[in-house]
Amino acid sequence: MTTDAIEDAVVSAAHAKGYALNSTIMATVAIDLAGSKLDGDLIAIPGKGSLSVQHYLRDLHDRAPSGFSRLQQPDKPDAERTVTEMRRKRPLDAAWHSRRANVSGITAQHMDEIARNRA
Known part of the structure; x- marks a missing residue:
């Protein structure tokens, strides 16, 4: 799989949690996960092992919370x-x-x- 598939998985996981990611965070994702492969819901990082997309997203949020913004949800109750x-x-x-x-x-x-x- 390409880095695009990993980025798509991270964006989808963020949207599922109600967040949008800014371009700076997406650049960080590309740098962090360069050369990685997506295996189901696990990211295989060369020489470092695997971690789930959810765990990566949580770590990313802990490192740079300003890169996350709440999604607009006009259809919410x-x-x-x-x-x-x-x-x-x-x-x-x-x-x-x-x-x-x-x-x-x-x-x-x-x-x-x-x-x-x-x-």
């Missing part, structure tokens, strides 16, 4: 959504529109932007 995500979905109420009618200047601009983002 409301209980798992953040307050910001839910706020964007909630319609603006009559009280909000009443306050908007009484403001001007930069406040009005910001409120107009909020209304556009929620439409």
Whole structure:
């Protein structure tokens, strides 16, 4: 198997855990696993033995957590959504529109932007 197959396995394992990997982490994966072979769910590293994709991913996360970001999951249930995500979905109420009618200047601009983002 090629390094691409190993990289695909690492990316798939990260996605299964809810993470996306940035390009710096992917470069690290390519360097760490150069010359390695994928054997099922084990990575055979020349001269060092084998380790599972999951163990490699955990080690990679421990070494460079900033290279991992949470995947966006728009179809997740409301209980798992953040307050910001839910706020964007909630319609603006009559009280909000009443306050908007009484403001001007930069406040009005910001409120107009909020209304556009929620439409």
